[in-house]
Amino acid sequence: xxxxxxxxxxxxxxxxxxxxxxxxxxxxxxxxxxxxxxxxxxxxxxxxxxxxxxxxxxxxxxxxxxxxxxxxxxxxxxxxxxxxxxxxxxxxxxxxxxxxxxxxxxxxxxxxxxxxxxxxxxxxxxxxxxxxxxxxxxxxxxxxxxxxxxxxxxxxxxxxxxxxxxxxxxxxxxxxxxxxxxxxxxxxxxxxxxxxxxxxxxxxxxxxxxxxxxxxxxxxxxxxxxxxxxxxxxxxxxxxxxxxxxxxxxxxxxxxxxxxxxxxxxxxxxxxxxxxxxxxxxxxxxxxxxxxxxxxxxxxxxxxxx
Amino acid sequence: xxxxxxxxxxxxxxxxxxxxxxxxxxxxxxxxxxxxxxxxxxxxxxxxxxxxxxxxxxxxxxxxxxxxxxxxxxxxxxxxxxxxxxxxxxxxxxxxxxxxxxxxxxxxxxxxxxxxxxxxxxxxxxxxxxxxxxxxxxxxxxxxxxxxxxxxxxxxxxxxxxxxxxxxxxxxxxxxxxxxxxxxxxxxxxxxxxxxxxxxxxxxxxxxxxxxxxxxxxxxxxxxxxxxxxxxxxxxxxxxxxxxxxxxxxxxxxxxxxxxxxxxxxxxxxxxxxxxxxxxxxxxxxxxxxxxxxxxxxxxxxxxxxxxxxxxxxxxxxxxxxxxxxxxxxxxxxxxxxxxxxxxxxxxxxxxxxxxxxxxxxxxxxxxxxxxxxxxxxxxxxxxxxxxxxxxxxxxxxxxxxxx
Ligand SMILES: Cc1ncc(COP(=O)(O)O)c(C=O)c1O
Numbered sequence: 001x002x003x004x005x006x007x008x009x010x011x012x013x014x015x016x017x018x019x020x021x022x023x024x025x026x027x028x029x030x031x032x033x034x035x036x037x038x039x040x041x042x043x044x045x046x047x048x049x050x051x052x053x054x055x056x057x058x059x060x061x062x063x064x065x066x067x068x069x070x071x072x073x074x075x076x077x078x079x080x081x082x083x084x085x086x087x088x089x090x091x092x093x094x095x096x097x098x099x100x101x102x103x104x105x106x107x108x109x110x111x112x113x114x115x116x117x118x119x120x121x122x123x124x125x126x127x128x129x130x131x132x133x134x135x136x137x138x139x140x141x142x143x144x145x146x147x148x149x150x151x152x153x154x155x156x157x158x159x160x161x162x163x164x165x166x167x168x169x170x171x172x173x174x175x176x177x178x179x180x181x182x183x184x185x186x187x188x189x190x191x192x193x194x195x196x197x198x199x200x201x202x203x204x205x206x207x208x209x210x211x212x213x214x215x216x217x218x219x220x221x222x223x224x225x226x227x228x229x230x231x232x233x234x235x236x237x238x239x240x241x242x243x244x245x246x247x248x249x250x251x252x253x254x255x256x257x258x259x260x261x262x263x264x265x266x267x268x269x270x271x272x273x274x275x276x277x278x279x280x281x282x283x284x285x286x287x288x289x290x291x292x293x294x295x296x297x298x299x300x301x302x303x304x305x306x
Numbered sequence: 307x308x309x310x311x312x313x314x315x316x317x318x319x320x321x322x323x324x325x326x327x328x329x330x331x332x333x334x335x336x337x338x339x340x341x342x343x344x345x346x347x348x349x350x351x352x353x354x355x356x357x358x359x360x361x362x363x364x365x366x367x368x369x370x371x372x373x374x375x376x377x378x379x380x381x382x383x384x385x386x387x388x389x390x391x392x393x394x395x396x397x398x399x400x401x402x403x404x405x406x407x408x409x410x411x412x413x414x415x416x417x418x419x420x421x422x423x424x425x426x427x428x429x430x431x432x433x434x435x436x437x438x439x440x441x442x443x444x445x446x447x448x449x450x451x452x453x454x455x456x457x458x459x460x461x462x463x464x465x466x467x468x469x470x471x472x473x474x475x476x477x478x479x480x481x482x483x484x485x486x487x488x489x490x491x492x493x494x495x496x497x498x499x500x501x502x503x504x505x506x507x508x509x510x511x512x513x514x515x516x517x518x519x520x521x522x523x524x525x526x527x528x529x530x531x532x533x534x535x536x537x538x539x540x541x542x543x544x545x546x547x548x549x550x551x552x553x554x555x556x557x558x559x560x561x562x563x564x565x566x567x568x569x570x571x572x573x574x575x576x577x578x579x580x581x582x583x584x585x586x587x588x589x590x591x592x593x594x595x596x597x598x599x600x601x602x603x604x605x606x607x608x609x610x611x612x613x614x615x616x617x618x619x620x621x622x623x624x625x626x627x628x629x630x631x632x633x634x635x636x637x638x639x640x641x642x643x644x645x646x647x648x649x650x651x652x653x654x655x656x657x658x659x660x661x662x663x664x665x666x667x668x669x670x671x672x673x674x675x676x677x678x679x680x681x682x683x684x685x686x687x688x689x690x691x692x693x694x695x696x697x698x699x700x701x702x703x704x705x706x707x708x709x710x
Contacts, residue, residue, distance in 0.1 A: 043650045043666070050651035054658025057705055064709035 006048050007031050008082050098303055100296040106137040120294040122281025123169035125197045139278040140291035149270050151212045151219060152191040153183075159305045162191040164274065165283040167226040168200050168234045175283040175295035176227045182301050192223060195274050197282055201237060203258060205267045210257035211249060221247045307599060309692045315340040315595070316690055329661045329695045334478050334506055334639055334686035336528045339592075343531060346591040347584040358583055359557060359574070369583050376590030377573075380538055383593050384504075384523060385514035390546065392539040392573040393586055397505040398425040400524030400539035401472070403576070404501055405429035407549040412438035414469040417460055417498070419452045419484065420445050420676070421477045424669045426503040426524075430472065440464070444473075450482040450629040452489060461496040468498040475507025479670045480629025481612075481639025481686075483507060490519045499545070505529055509688070510608060510637045512601045515540055527585065532592035536585040539576075546572045553578040604689045608638040611687040611696050615640050618700040622707060628682055638687040641668070647710045649681035652703075655710075656683075659702045 010024035030044040049071055056064040067074065092102035092111065100119035102111035108120050142162060163179055165172030183190055194208050212219040225243045226234065233239040245251050257263055277284070285292045287304040313319045318338045322328040330338060350369070358369030374388075381388045394400045416430040420443050430441045442460055447453040452473060461468055471493040476483045490500045501522040504513055508523075509530035515523050522545070527536030541549070551558055551569070555578045559567045569575045596604070612633035619625045619642055628641040643649060653665030664684040667674040674681065685699065 043648070046648035046651040047654055050648070050654025051658065053651070053709055054655035054706075057655060057709055058658065061705050061708050064705075068709050 004031055004079055004082075006044070008086070098300065099292075100294070100300045106291065106293040118294075119296055119300075121171050122283065122294050123166065123171055123197050124281050125195065125279055136280075137291060137293060140284065140286075140293070142277060142286050142289060144276045145273055147191050149266070149273055150191050150193045151216065151223075152189065153220070155187050155189050157187045157189050159186065159188045160191070160286075160288055161188045161301075162193065162286040163283065164193045164195050164277065164279055164285070166195050166197045166200070167204070168231045169197055169282050170231075171281075171295050172283040173227055173231075175285065178295065178298050179283075179285060179301060180224075181298060186302075186305060188305070193270075193274060195271075195279070195282060201235060201240060203237065204234070204240070205270075206258035206263055207240065207244065207254060209263055209267050209270070210254045211244065213263075214249065214253060214257060218247045218249055222249075307603070312599070312690050313692075315342070317341055317344065319690060325692075325695050325698050327660055329691075329698060331685045331687060331691065331695070331699065332662045332664050333509075333688040333691075334481075334529070334684060335664055336534065337509065337531050337688055338690065339533065339588075340531055340595050342595055343533065343588045343591045347533060347588040350584040350587050355584075357580065359581075372587045372590065373581070373583060376586050376593070379590050379593040383513075383597070384508070384540055385516045386523075386540050387543060389572050390515075390540050390543050392541065392546070392576045393581060394524075394537040394539050395535050395582075396526045396528070396537035397423075397503060397524045398537075400522075400537050401426050401501065401503060402429050403539050403552065404470075404472075404522050404524075404541070405433055406552040408469065408499070409548075410437050410439050410469070413440065413467060415440045415442060415464045415467045417442050417444055417457065417468055417471045417473075419443070419473045419477075421450075421479050421482075421670060421673050422472075422474055423478050423503065423505065424671065425505075426472055426474060426501075427672060439469075440467075446482075449635065450477075450480055452484045454485065454488055454492065457489065458492055461492065461498065466497055468493070468496055470499045470501055472501040473503065475502050475504040475513065476510065476637055476639075477629070477670075478506045478639070479668055479673060479682075479684075480641050481506070481636035482629045483511065483635070483637065486518045486520060494519065506637070506639075509596070510601075510604055521545055527589040527592060530592055531595050533582075533585040533588040535582055536589045538589075543572065546576070549576070551576050551578065555579055557581070599689055605637075607689045607691070608687060609634055610693065611691055612636055612638060612640055614693060614696045615685060615687075615700060618703075624707065639684060640686075641682045641684040643679060643682045644707065644710075647707075649683045651710070652683050652706060655706045656699070656702060659698075661699055661702055 007024060007027035010020045010027055026044045049068070053064050053068045053071075056067050093113070095104050096102045096111060096113040099105040100114065101107055102113055103109045106120065108117065111117065114120075147162065161179070161183070163176075165176060182188070194205065196205055211222050222243060225247060229239070229243065241251055244254055281293060283295060285301065287301060288306060290304060292300065292304065316338045318328070318330070350372070354365040354368045356363070356365040356369060358366060358373050360366070377388050377391045381391050392400075392403070394403060410433065416433065416439060418427060418430060418441070430439075433439045434441045442464070444457045444460060445453050457471070471489060473484050473486070473489055475486055486502055493500045499521040500519075501524065502518070502520045504523050504525040506529065507513065508525045513523065521542050523540040525538055527538070528534040554567075557580070558570050558575045558578045560570055561568050616627065616631070616633040619627055619640065620631065624645040625642050626645070628643070629636055633640075644652060649665040653663050656663055664686070666681045668682065668684055687696075
């Protein structure tokens, strides 16, 4: 058992030093002999034991005696721990590949492959109220949401993607090009929901709604422009107006539409509808009903498709 | 010389601040080197690192003189003639030299003891496989030294066929010294040549090849304070003269034509190619150092340390000393094994306390296989070891034995 643990430990340490590589080789030889039902007569186990108990002896004879007596037991415990941690490492690696986080889809906590946690980072949508129960990933849903209220591109696909984000949020801006690439490469029914979270220009939602109502084609181009523009530009009414004109809208028509009471009501309705998703941060992407919170690598979105 | 004046000559020992940092009890493997040996070698490299023998210039002559000086020193140490001293790389090479050089006939017999180092066993096993010679083993008696009666029996049994009796002077397994004088007498009576492996013996006891009347004596410089890569083969002049060198080339001939050559005298004809001058010069210094300390003092210190450690080991039931229990029979060596504890494991535990010993089958696998003993721990002392170190060893071992 000691040989197996030593093999694992020294194999890892062997990546960094030649001495440990040699020990790993010895451990391998010992393990190989064991699995081929031959005695491990390399003396490797005794060497490891001698080193460990010898070190303990310097601290306390009793401790060394105890450790020597239960050496095999400790070896088994370490073995099981090693197996368990190897299992977790493999699972973590799989989760990272599949969901962009070692801990699983939308799960925070430290991940060695994503140490800064950027794949899970979101811009909070908290509105200053203090709910008794903080929403979690489990609460995220589209089931009660009327998606007809938002802009969509139907592609007659078996895959549905709903992107909830805000133009001036860093993480949405990070996720958007990735999702856009996915939409370009795959055939997907797509719905975009703009959800203002930062102190954006208050006219923004009204403009966006008006634009989408007046011309769908131009709206999608405007959408791209907003994500391409700097965050500062999105604060400026003048710059927004310029972008509206650039994609070919008549600014006055948009302004008039935005001022209408019906537009305000529709935007209000949209906000209420979005709340029903219980999202707590942007970007939140729903692919076929499953939520993905935070900007994920391309493969994560792709793997969620049917 | 007292402890500290002796120790001050050894840079490795000088480095330590306390004995807990380093205790060297693996002298049977190789000894530490005194400053004088290191300095002499450095001096060669720094001041006259040129060819000896063949180059006649001033520096070349300095090298040749030094090589001759070492040859004389070694010859005097073992009571031989200068021309009977052949420089080799080590004991192993010296023994193989003999194995290659004797004119073997099928059926010739080689006798060895049952406690030979692989270096004085494997050459004879190979010889029997290759040339059809016979290798037979003489058992040890209850004292652990070669059983002379058994030896006589075998000499009689093989009546005139025993060409060589190759025995160790002192065993690296248990330190026991064989009665070489009697062995030689007996062997010669039956027409056998006598080869003595003095690798372990010569560092601890004076040897006179004349008195012992041995035909060959092999030993290593590195086991007696000298540099690694230095060894010696002593051979009786008339025997060496009969030998065909098994390696020839530069330095071994006085002249050559395109199709013939005329060999150098002995011993040069056996020293082919450029020699390890620095090593040989260092070996000369090592011999001087040993002579300065004196074999009497070396034996006194061996006994003092061996007795102290033996007394302690004998008090522990689980511990078995290999060889005779009497320390005076075992020179500087104390080999033992512990019931229920692996020898390597104990050696590594000692190493954790910075005590260096040897463990395992000590290159005498044949003996361990025969006795079905898994391995041993060998403590081997030399004159620069101290009682304080022995105390530290016994204290540490006592803790280890409490734990395992
Ligand atoms: C008795 C004996 N013979 C021969 C040898 C071989 O010596 P070397 O390795 O210097 O050739 C040793 C070395 O330990 C030895 O102890």
